[in-house]
Amino acid sequence: MNKKAAIIAGVAIIGLVGAFALGGNKKKSQDTALEANASMKIVHSLGETDVVKNPKKVVVFDYSVLDTMDALGIENVVGLPKATLPESLEKYKDKKYADLGxxxxxxxxGIKSQNPDLIIIGGRQADFYDQLSEIAPTISVNKDNKDYLGSVKKNIDTVAKIFGVEEKAKEEFAKAEKKIEELNKKVKEQDINALTVMVNEGNxxxxxxxxxxxxxxxxFGFKSKDQNIDDSTHGQNVTFEYLAKQNPQVMFVLDRGVAIGKSESAKSTLNNDMVKSMDAFKNDKIIYLDGTTWYLNDGGLNSLNTMIDDAMKAVNK
Incomplete structure (x- = not known):
């Protein structure tokens, strides 16, 4: 091959290589774009919704989901209701997040003005589902009282799937499960019975x-002292005489006033002779639960750990 022919052949080869490279880069860009715009079908408590993978602008009305997103480092939130934010989520009071009712x-x-890619709600907003779905794809998360931890895991998995952080969610939930196993073992060894009481303005x-x-x-493994409690949404109304008669080893107390931003009232309400006659009082086993966690954002990835820690006080005291 003469010198001129060699040069021509070399140019041709370089051109072919360049063309293949450009073609490969173009395909890679196209694949990336397709992946970014890919959607998935999310089955939730109010139906089925097609959701774009890793939505960039998300409105969140369920604090447990917000808690999970925060734990997983998902920074796609554009707006939320701020008035009753738990202390653990106070960073979302920042003005860069819209206050949406x-x-x-x-x-x-206000939600419409944010032009969200996804809206996530909970049971408290169920009546607005149709209206919200007209603004953007909307999914609803809830917790099954008959399988609480299973439904919490399902909600965490749903968030992780949407934002492509399944492995991190799996690792973090496994840590919580290990803590629960340790707590359950201690409770079972001590054979602890308990009552869970909500105090609401003296009631x-x-x-x-x-x-x-x-x-x-x-x-967690505690035995309910009363097996016949009516498990309604707002609980079963009782008296101090009832508490003293049941006389549980442990009494978990949630102060609803604190949970919704009002002044503390549970400790003063329970400061009476009937309560002081109970074994739980005498043995320092009245456990005041973190109100905002248990009442407003229970079952998030971070808040689940707070709930475990609260319950652990019953076996560590």
Whole structure:
């Protein structure tokens, strides 16, 4: 081959290589774009919704989901209801996040102005589902009182799937499960019975094994002192005489006033002779639960650990 022919051949080869490289880069860009725009079908408590993978602008009305997103480092939140934010989520009071109404009264116009790619709600916003779905794809998460921990895991897995962080979610949930196993073992060894009491402006209500606080019994291992509690949403109203008669080894107390931003009232309400006659009082086994966690954002990836730590006080005291 003469010198001129060699040069021509070399140029041709370089051109072919360049063409293949450009073609490969173009295909890679196309694949990336397709992946970014890919959607998935999310089955949730109110139906099925097609959701774009890793949505960039997300409105969140369920604090447990916000808690999970925060734990997983997902920074795609553009707005939320700020009025009753738990202390653990106070960073979302920053002005860069839009304030979009109250937990039970979403600001529909405000939400629309954010042009979200996804809206995530909970049971408190169920009545607004159709209106919200007209603004953007909307999914609803809830917790099953009969299988509390299982439904919590499902919600965490759903968030992880949407944002492509399944492995991290799996690792973090496994850590929580290990803590639960350790707690359950200690509770079972000590054979501890308990009552869960909510104090609301002087009124008392108790919650059983299939209530919103059922994780204490289903997963943490405590035995409900009263097996016949009516597990309604707002609990079963009771008296101080009832508490003294049941006389549980441990009494878990949630102060609803603190949970919704009002002044503390549970300790003063329970400061009476009947309560002081109970074994739980005498043995320093009245456990005051973290109100905002248990009442507003229970079952998030971070808040689940707070719940475990609260319950652990019953066996470590």
């Amino acid at each position: 109250a937990l039970k009264e979403p600001d529909l116009e 008392l209500s108790v919650y059983g094994e299939e209530s919103r606080f059922g994780i204490l019994y289903q997963s």
